Amino acid sequence: DADVTQTPRNRITKTGKRIMLECSQTKGHDRMYWYRQDPGLGLRLIYYSFDVKDINKGEISDGYSVSRQAQAKFSLSLESAIPNQTALYFCATRGDSSYEQYFGPGTRLTVT
Amino acid sequence: GQQLNQSPQSMFIQEGEDVSMNCTSSSIFNTWLWYKQDPGEGPVLLIALYKAGELTSNGRLTAQFGTTRKDSFLNISASIPSDVGIYFCAGLTDSWGKLQFGAGTQVVVTP
Numbered sequence: 001d002a003d004v005t006q007t008p009r010n011r012i013t014k015t016g017k018r019i020m021l022e023c024s025q026t027k028g029h030d031r032m033y034w035y036r037q038d039p040g041l042g043l044r045l046i047y048y049s050f051d052v053k054d055i056n057k058g059e060i061s062d063g064y065s066v067s068r069q070a071q072a073k074f075s076l077s078l079e080s081a082i083p084n085q086t087a088l089y090f091c092a093t094r095g096d097s098s099y100e101q102y103f104g105p106g107t108r109l110t111v112t
Numbered sequence: 113g114q115q116l117n118q119s120p121q122s123m124f125i126q127e128g129e130d131v132s133m134n135c136t137s138s139s140i141f142n143t144w145l146w147y148k149q150d151p152g153e154g155p156v157l158l159i160a161l162y163k164a165g166e167l168t169s170n171g172r173l174t175a176q177f178g179t180t181r182k183d184s185f186l187n188i189s190a191s192i193p194s195d196v197g198i199y200f201c202a203g204l205t206d207s208w209g210k211l212q213f214g215a216g217t218q219v220v221v222t223p
Contacts, residue, residue, distance in 0.1 A: 004154075031209060042118075042200060042213035043155070050208075058210070090154050099143050099209050101202075103154035 003027045004104035006091050012110045013081050021076045021107045023091030031094040032074040033101060034058075034066060036087045043090065049074055081111040115139075118201055118214025126222055131188040133199060133217040141203035144184040145211065146175050149198045158199075159186070191221050 004025045013019050023032065030051050035043040045058030047066040055066055063085060067075045078085055088108055092101040118135045125131055135144070143162055147155035159170050161177035161184060168175055172189045184201055198218050202211040 040121075040215055042215045043202075043211075044213075045210060048208075048210065056208075092154075094209055098160070099204050099211075100145060100157055100160050101209075101211060102157065103147075105154045106152075 004091060004093055004102055006089075006104040006107050008107060009105065010108045012112065014112055015082055017081050019078045019081055019109070021089055021091075021109070023074045023076070023104055025072050025091075025093045025104075027093050027095070027102065028071075029093035029095045029102075030071060031096075032068070033092040033094070034064075034074065034076045035090045035092065036060060037090060037106075038087050046076065046089075078109075078111075081109075083111045085109065086111045116201070116203055116212045116214050118217055120217060121215070122218040122220070124220045124222065125191055127191060127193060129191050131191055131195070131219060132185065133201075134183060134185045135201035135203070135214045136183040137203055137212075138182070140181040141184075141205070141212075142181070143204035144175070144177050145202040145204075146173075146184070146186050147200045147202065149200065149216070151197070155200055188219075191219075193221050193223065195219055196221050 033048045034046040049068045052068045065077045090106045091104040094101045115138045146158045149155045159175040164181045166177040174187045176185045198216040200216045201214040
């Protein structure tokens with residue numbers, strides 16, 4: 001089984017809808033991250049969390065919110081989706097002893 | 113903010129050829145990571161570099177942490193079809209573990 005899972009893998013939604021993307025991990029890592037990938041732009045950090053009581057904004061947090069429900073779960077929400085939020089979204093985790101981040105398989109989100 | 117430039121943007125190579133790509137930054141990084149992304153999947157860590165001048169191999173992959181700490185290089189020797197994908201460099205920006213990613217190098221291998 002995969003160490004980092006994301007649901008759903010694909011989602012099409014309409015402008016103005018609220019949507020939640022979920023991430024779960026079995027690696028036992030405290031640190032979790034949400035990234036967005038657009039063609040030609042690499043990955044950009046949306047939010048990150050170092051434990052269930054710690055949430056931090058990343059480079060592009062506007063229009064997004066997160067919830068760290070447990071050590072193993074980190075959810076990303078789009079309160080009112082807009083078309084330019086169409087992208088691939090990745091969750092990642094990191095342990096305490098290194099800076100190496102491990103990614104989930106991604107969610108492809110389309111906002112029409 | 114920090115700028116991380118990855119080149120080339122894409123490469124079309126024949127099976128058996130060697131591949132080289134690099135990342136350069138306007139700022140110093142203390143850690144460089146190299147990832148590969150297959151279509152429809154998340155990035156997978158290939159190599160981590162922690163020390164200026166460090167040269168690290170993982171099978172046919174070799175990566176180097178530049179001595180200026182502003183650049184890093186990845187080489188793939190004797191490419192095979194499964195090397196197809198997008199390769200990303202990432203530099204560690206701070207002690208919180210935030211990474212800055214390059215835009216990626218798309219590698220296409222033809223038989």
